[in-house]
Amino acid sequence: xxxxxIRAGAAGPKYGxxxxxxxxxxxxxxxxxxxxxxxxLTPPIYMFITSLKTSAEISAEINPWWVFNPTLGNYIxxxxxxxxxxxxxxxxxxxxxxxxxxxxxxxxxAFALARMKFWGSAxxxxxxxxxxxxPETLLFIxxxxxxxxxxxxxxxxxxxxxxTMIILYPTLTVPFCTWIMIGYFASxxxxxxxxxxxxxxxxxxxxxxxFIPVALPGIIxxxxxxxxxxxxxxxxxxxxxxxxxxxxxxxxIVTTLIKGDVFNWGQIMAGALLGAAPPLIxxxxxxxxxxxxxxxxxxxx
Amino acid sequence: MAQVTLRKxxxxxDEVQAVRGIDLDIADKEFIVLxxxxxxxxxxTLRMIAGLEEINSGDIAxxxxxxxxxxxxxxxxxxxxxxxxxxxxxxVYENMSFGLKLKRTxxxxxxxRVKQAAQILDITELLDRKPKxxxxxxxxxxxxxxxxxxxxxxxxxxxxxxxxxxxxxVQMRTEIKxxxxxxxxxxxxxxxxxxEAMTLADRVVVMNAGLIEQVGTPNELYHxxxxxxxxxxxxxxxxxxxxxxxxxxxxxxxxxxxxTLSFPVPxxxxxxxxxxxxxxxxxxxxxxxxxxxxxxxxxPNQHDFDMKIDVVEPMGMExxxxxxxxxxxxxxxxxxxxxxxxATSMKLLADLNNMHLIDDATGKVL
Numbered sequence: 001x002x003x004x005x006i007r008a009g010a011a012g013p014k015y016g017x018x019x020x021x022x023x024x025x026x027x028x029x030x031x032x033x034x035x036x037x038x039x040x041l042t043p044p045i046y047m048f049i050t051s052l053k054t055s056a057e058i059s060a061e062i063n064p065w066w067v068f069n070p071t072l073g074n075y076i077x078x079x080x081x082x083x084x085x086x087x088x089x090x091x092x093x094x095x096x097x098x099x100x101x102x103x104x105x106x107x108x109x110a111f112a113l114a115r116m117k118f119w120g121s122a123x124x125x126x127x128x129x130x131x132x133x134x135p136e137t138l139l140f141i142x143x144x145x146x147x148x149x150x151x152x153x154x155x156x157x158x159x160x161x162x163x164t165m166i167i168l169y170p171t172l173t174v175p176f177c178t179w180i181m182i183g184y185f186a187s188x189x190x191x192x193x194x195x196x197x198x199x200x201x202x203x204x205x206x207x208x209x210x211f212i213p214v215a216l217p218g219i220i221x222x223x224x225x226x227x228x229x230x231x232x233x234x235x236x237x238x239x240x241x242x243x244x245x246x247x248x249x250x251x252x253i254v255t256t257l258i259k260g261d262v263f264n265w266g267q268i269m270a271g272a273l274l275g276a277a278p279p280l281i282x283x284x285x286x287x288x289x290x291x292x293x294x295x296x297x298x299x300x301x
Numbered sequence: 302m303a304q305v306t307l308r309k310x311x312x313x314x315d316e317v318q319a320v321r322g323i324d325l326d327i328a329d330k331e332f333i334v335l336x337x338x339x340x341x342x343x344x345x346t347l348r349m350i351a352g353l354e355e356i357n358s359g360d361i362a363x364x365x366x367x368x369x370x371x372x373x374x375x376x377x378x379x380x381x382x383x384x385x386x387x388x389x390x391x392x393v394y395e396n397m398s399f400g401l402k403l404k405r406t407x408x409x410x411x412x413x414r415v416k417q418a419a420q421i422l423d424i425t426e427l428l429d430r431k432p433k434x435x436x437x438x439x440x441x442x443x444x445x446x447x448x449x450x451x452x453x454x455x456x457x458x459x460x461x462x463x464x465x466x467x468x469x470x471v472q473m474r475t476e477i478k479x480x481x482x483x484x485x486x487x488x489x490x491x492x493x494x495x496x497e498a499m500t501l502a503d504r505v506v507v508m509n510a511g512l513i514e515q516v517g518t519p520n521e522l523y524h525x526x527x528x529x530x531x532x533x534x535x536x537x538x539x540x541x542x543x544x545x546x547x548x549x550x551x552x553x554x555x556x557x558x559x560x561t562l563s564f565p566v567p568x569x570x571x572x573x574x575x576x577x578x579x580x581x582x583x584x585x586x587x588x589x590x591x592x593x594x595x596x597x598x599x600x601p602n603q604h605d606f607d608m609k610i611d612v613v614e615p616m617g618m619e620x621x622x623x624x625x626x627x628x629x630x631x632x633x634x635x636x637x638x639x640x641x642x643x644a645t646s647m648k649l650l651a652d653l654n655n656m657h658l659i660d661d662a663t664g665k666v667l
Contacts, residue, residue, distance in 0.1 A: 191386035194353050199400035199451075200374035209399075213390040 087252030110181030132175035184218030303454035310359035337508035379448035586657035592633030
């Protein structure tokens with residue numbers, strides 16, 4: 001009797017509806033995932049298609065989604081141009097140095113703000129975050145004033161120099177990275193640094209031997225952020241650099257490949273794709289570390 | 302030689318006094334357990350000994366030297382935390398040797414000590430595992446190993462077994478006792494579990510509301526509690542407390558708990574209790590094991606009484622019976638074969654040899 005009851009239950013409407021619900025939920029999620037994928041992938045695909053075309057084909061009235069005479073001419077032309085390589089080099093040096101400076105400042109600052117309870121530390125932590133909320137569009141006019149003052153009093157010309165970006169970008173990256181790292185350090189159990197303290201570690205040793213290895217995923221996340229921001233920064237270099245030799249990649253592409261009202265679309269697209277490659281490669285390499293949670297096992301799991 | 306001495310120790314958090322001036326002398330090689338309900342200041346006291354909390358006033362001495370302003374690393378102590386606090390990116394060997402490495406101990410000395418500690422704790426085969434590959438009990442052992450290799454003057458344990466399941470807790474309790482027998486280091490152990498306190502300690506320190514209620518061996522605390530708090534805290538099920546009054550009749554004392562129920566006070570206590578005749582706020586304290594089923598041969602000062610049983614809880618080796626006198630629920634422990642049944646009357650026996658008379662106004666056991 002129980003046997004029949006169970007069999008009836010298995011075929012009953014309740015079980016059926018549950019798996020049907022799940023099937024529909026899956027269908028909907030795939031539908032929206034595909035929708036988003038199309039939405040976000042269309043521009044880069046269109047860029048890629050355009051970058052393989054000659055100027056004549058781009059302006060011709062034919063199907064824009066197909067390449068009839070594929071050519072690598074745009075890429076070759078860009079990569080053999082001294083100016084483009086110069087932009088790339090400027091961007092690379094600026095980004096690498098900015099990331100280094102940012103991480104050096106924000107990891108130490110976050111450690112102090114998260115762990116050494118001193119007078120005003122909580123206020124300071126909030127203050128750090130608030131500075132991040134000020135838009136850069138508000139800052140570049142006072143920055144002009146400051147640069148002029150520096151030039152007058154110290155005789156250092158900050159205008160129209162690519163290395164000025166190394167000083168400017170950390171004002172955008174340090175607050176946010178410090179904020180991320182404060183969050184990460186705060187999630188490390190307090191007992192861990194107390195154990196290190198009793199084991200005889202100094203604050204510096206606690207930071208280098210315990211906190212940095214344990215918070216590595218957070219440090220990688222902050223590094224990716226700092227790199228992306230400084231690689232893609234547009235407004236400051238546009239405002240503060242003018243000579244072709246001092247431009248970074250995003251501004252360089254726009255200012256040298258658009259001459260008056262002539263848009264060199266093929267090269268613009270090829271340049272933009274080449275410019276997007278480094279962050280993509282960095283993401284691909286660091287993603288695994290980023291996702292792997294290293295704190296597992298420190299305390300009760 | 303490492304005695305630990307606390308003198309008039311005070312800890313304030315803003316306006317709240319967490320520890321309110323405690324004195325304690327811990328002998329060399331002694332296993333001391335601080336026990337009390339949460340918020341009683343036991344963990345704060347331990348953390349002050351460790352140097353993780355600053356003290357507001359008073360003195361802490363380890364091995365005869367005052368260490369009030371000595372940083373934790375120079376106090377020569379080792380601490381085991383409730384959540385183990387193992388370094389997640391290091392394997393077991395590295396976890397255990399971290400402290401020694403910082404002290405620039407020679408490699409072969411480190412190796413010897415780690416291997417020896419691993420042997421004591423039976424974790425030799427785990428040395429190259431990461432903490433996340435270990436079970437809770439194994440992590441607890443590693444945390445203890447990290448303490449042992451440093452060969453400190455004092456071990457500090459902060460509720461080390463609270464994160465383990467019941468069965469493992471009992472096992473690790475025995476383990477800790479064995480380790481202490483082998484290593485013989487002065488140990489201060491904090492727990493809220495009175496069974497842990499009783500089983501592990503040479504002496505137990507019962508704390509309540511930032512003060513020490515009583516210090517004594519487990520048996521002293523159990524049989525001669527100094528205060529109502531200790532009497533009620535130690536022992537499970539807890540001691541029964543009944544409002545009572547003392548009556549004097551023909552040179553003998555009777556303790557009356559209700560209009561219909563009173564017991565003669567044992568003759569050897571008559572002199573001690575006589576000054577309290579007629580006092581208000583008296584409580585009779587009697588542990589559940591001293592309320593049993595009636596027996597054919599009773600000893601002096603054991604008295605029968607009839608009582609209607611409200612609830613019966615069979616535990617296997619014994620049966621707990623609950624009944625009420627004057628609106629207060631009481632518990633007794635009877636033989637499983639005594640035939641206790643709910644909502645029926647039963648003849649019980651009160652063993653007044655083990656009674657406690659408590660002044661409820663002061664909380665003192667008289």
